[in-house]
Amino acid sequence: xxxxxESGGGLVQAGGSLRLSCAASGRTSSRYYMAWFRQAPxxxxxxxxxxxxxxxxxxxxxxxxxxFTISRDNVKNTAYLQMNSLKPEDTAxxxxxxxxxxxxxxxxxxxxxxxxxxxxxxx
Numbered sequence: 001x002x003x004x005x006e007s008g009g010g011l012v013q014a015g016g017s018l019r020l021s022c023a024a025s026g027r028t029s030s031r032y033y034m035a036w037f038r039q040a041p042x043x044x045x046x047x048x049x050x051x052x053x054x055x056x057x058x059x060x061x062x063x064x065x066x067x068f069t070i071s072r073d074n075v076k077n078t079a080y081l082q083m084n085s086l087k088p089e090d091t092a093x094x095x096x097x098x099x100x101x102x103x104x105x106x107x108x109x110x111x112x113x114x115x116x117x118x119x120x121x122x123x
Contacts (some may be wrong), residue, residue: 001118
């Protein structure tokens with residue numbers, strides 16, 4: 001089992017930046033992909049960014065490409081999401097997820113989830 005805990009959410013003005021963190025605990029010796037998903041009110045959870053075990057490969061949704069950067073520190077068992085040039089439409093609960101056997105970025109295929117952290121971007 002892997003436990004994930006997000007932090008770093010909050011209220012920011014449009015154009016501002018936030019950095020989210022996701023600390024993993026438990027069976028952290030397993031090699032797993034990590035990702036950030038987000039869910040706005042009334043909308044389905046959507047993929048935002050993902051990263052391979054080594055950190056050598058990163059993946060982004062078109063809506064965040066060029067503004068968000070995902071990274072990880074395997075010594076600290078922590079993943080990060082640096083969010084720049086934030087827009088009101090980025091407002092959502094952001095969830096960290098881990099994927100032991102990576103088959104894609106469908107949220108229904110992820111193995112472990114954090115409880116989420118709220119990001120609110122004001123206009």
